Amino acid sequence: MRAAADSVRAQIIAILHAWGMPGDLATETAEVMVETDLAGVDSHGIGMLPSYEKMRRDGQVRLDARPHVVRETGAVALVDGGAGLGHPAAAFAMRLAIAKAKLNGVGAVAVRNSHHFGAAGWYAKLATAEGCVGLVTSGTRTMAMVPTRGAMPVLGTNPIAFAAPAGRHPPVSLDMATTTAAANKVRAHALRGKPIPPGWVLDGAGRPVTEGAAAVAQVFESPEGGLSPLGGIAEMASHKGYGLALMAHVLGATLSGGSFSPIRVRTQGPSDPDNIGHFMLALDPAAFRPAGEFEHDLDAAIEVLHATPPADPALPVLVPGEPEVAEREARLADGIPVPPKLVQDIRDIAGRAGAPFLLAPASA
Incomplete structure (x- = not known):
């Protein structure tokens, strides 16, 4: 349908x-x-x-929970998600970060005691609607990423999203997992009967898993193997993706008191919340430069990128978000x-x- x-x-x-x-x-x-x-x-x-x-x-999530501020000073705040779904908590936090950015030039809000919040990019683009630059990171529930030189998953997909407002053009926006592909993207491919591209999912010996059902089982059920870090299986490239994932976890979870899954699962019962953490940063360009100059210069950069001669004339150069x-x-x-x-x-x-x-x- x-x-x-x-x-x-x-x-x-x-x-x-x-x-x-x-x-x-x-x-x-x-x-x-x-x-x-x-x-x-x-x-x-x-x-x-x-x-x-x-x-x-399972009783893990409180669907009637309302996020609330538990700690606040100046340009920063800590929000408790009340063990609810992450979408309301993350939206509340980004709106608070935007309000702080309008007052202080910058607003940084961390979230604890949350759950899955969907696509990080939505919250980053929320900032651009108010003329701000947005940056979002998050911890995750699933242990899916196999660290460089590792044989079993430890980190999650730990997303990073960024968005910046332009003037004549749509916002530049980036939303990425720090794995080669998000865990739920593997599930979505399998659900649609698509093969899994080589390098997305690895078994315990580091070999690619490309059949849909086997890849889903490898990511969500197996104690070994899992998703490769961003950059694939080449050690130098994957180490950078692994480092990005750790950075996203530090900002998205450690800063707020959110959980680190390999530690949480040692004692977590079936009905215990996941205590996922998120991080929202908003920057007001008008605090750094006269109003409109940032957007003007970003428009100019976008137009230079668009004018780049394409390797394939049928595939013009795009800007993230397009x-x-x-x-x-x-x-x-x-x-x-x-x-x-x-x-x-x-x-x-x-x-x-x-x-x-x-x-x-x-x-x-």
């Missing part, structure tokens, strides 16, 4: 509301998830509902692709929750 974006949004809200999430929190969470699907990041949108249902069933903008336009027109198994999963989840099944084709 190529589902209409409005029907995907309504479906997510209906299920979250049936699970007991207050309307405003459900609406914000659905907005993050739908925009993620529209951008083509199928691993972090409506496809996360089966995982969230399991977290709810593929997602194009994908969003296409999916708004043609619908969000939802594979048959996920359609059935959503139908089943809605039935168990007592929520209506609302997914509808874009052409309907």
Whole structure:
């Protein structure tokens, strides 16, 4: 099915509301998830509902939790997510960071006691809507990354996102896992029957795993092997990706008191929260330069990049964020692709929750 974006949004809200999430929190969470699907990041949108249902069933997540500030001084703050889904906590934290940046030039807000928050890039772009530069990092629940020279996963995919506002052009935006591919991207490929590109997933001996079901099992079930660091299997390149992952963990989790999964799982019970940490940084360019100069210069840099002669005339040089903008336009027109198994999963989840099944084709 190529589902209409409005029907995907309504479906997510209906299920979250049936699970007991207050309307405003459900609406914000659905907005993050739908925009993620529209951008083509199928691993972090409506496809996360089966995982969230399991977290709810296990008693790990408090869907009625409201984030709140527990420590604050000047340009910085610490937010407690209340063991809720990460979307409301991360959005609250970035909005607070933006407000602080408008007053101080910079705002830095860390989050503890949260869960999965979807795509980091959504929160970075939240800053650009207010004329700020945004930087986001996060810890993760899953131990998926095999460190350089390692044989078993220790770190998570620990994302990093960055966005900066331009003037004539859309914001420059980057959203990346610090693994070669995000763990849920492997699951999304398998769900759609696609082979896993060599180098994304490694077995315990460092050999590529390319069959979908085997790769998912390797990442989510096996004590050995997992995802390669950003840069693949070449030692020098992978060591840099490994270092980026550790940096993202330090900012996204250690700074806030969020958990480090290999330590947390030693004592974590089935219903204990994951205590994921996030980090939100907002910078106001007007605190550094006269208003408009930053955006003017970024426009000029973007235009130089666009004017670079392409190696293939059919593939012009792009700026980070542009593929997602194009994908969003296409999916708004043609619908969000939802594979048959996920359609059935959503139908089943809605039935168990007592929520209506609302997914509808874009052409309907």
